[in-house]
Amino acid sequence: MSQAPLEAAVADYLAHLRDERRLADLTRRHYRRDLDGLMASLTARGLTDWRQVTATMVRDWIAREHRRGLAPRSLQRTLAAVRGLYRYLQREGRADFDPAADLRAPKQRRRLPETLDVDQAAQLLDAPTNPGADDPLAIRDQALFELVYGAGLRLAEVASLEATDLAGDPRELRITGKGARTRIVPVGRQARRAVAQWLVVRPQLARASESALFVSRRGQRLSHRAIQARLDQRGRARGLDQHVHPHMLRHAFATHLLESSGDLRAVQELLGHADISTTQIYTHLDFQHLAEVYDRAHPRARRR
The missing domain is CATH 1.10.443.10 (Intergrase catalytic core)
Structure with a gap:
């Protein structure tokens, strides 16, 4: 039995991620689950082709997932999966535009990673x-x-x-x-x-x-x-x-290097971050350390 067009396109995209992009199995499983959710929503609307999808349909689906309790970080990954799918489909001539291109997930409050001094x-x-x-x-x-x-x-x-x-x-x-x-x-x-x-x-x-x-x-x-x-x-x-x-040790590695050197770019290279904004969270950790020192040491900060 042949696959439905929506499903067939996703299967081809996931094979592309495996064979050409060499994405990890776990990442592909997450993308598969996210795209399965969108396909179920589209099928319920009677859609059979990715060309039929509009930005409103994707936005409604994201909003429904958010109301269901999906965290902003998961929604960001979900949108990344949809955009990646459409980049692939456009390259293959199987879609004309990306309906998720201008959509943004709800902002997530950035938590500082746990680390060791x-x-x-x-x-x-x-x-x-x-x-x-x-x-x-x-x-x-x-x-x-x-x-x-x-x-x-x-x-x-x-x-x-x-x-x-x-x-x-x-x-x-x-x-x-x-x-x-x-x-x-x-x-x-x-x-x-x-x-x-x-x-x-x-x-x-x-x-x-x-x-x-x-x-x-x-x-x-x-x-x-x-x-x-x-x-x-x-x-x-x-x-x-x-x-x-283990990730706590990786955070400690980054934090201790940054505290000693102040060289954010070098820390980015050593961690293998594609975007320096990912590394910048360690500047918040460093400031947190400085603030604690200030609170302990400055005469105007200490409690009497």
């Missing part, structure tokens, strides 16, 4: 002289967390590393991040040392055919969930009174 990062990462010398999992975890904090890696980026990526004490690491964008990040001394210790004991766990840098006790590539769980366990064991997750 320098002392908390040290409390989490500082290890004994020979950390877990008889425990390859402890050595693995130390290398894993030092690398995330030392290079500002995303969870997916560190999980996808290959053992060959860090062979031979590399000072730099090539990372392919979101949108298949590639960046070069430095690997600091402590991270290099921790990874070198892990590579010595990695054969005790890794299967002969496994290429991943970080592996589980079963010898397979370490999953995202396992990395999250091990980091949270480490945070609780080290006495931190908050849930610690």
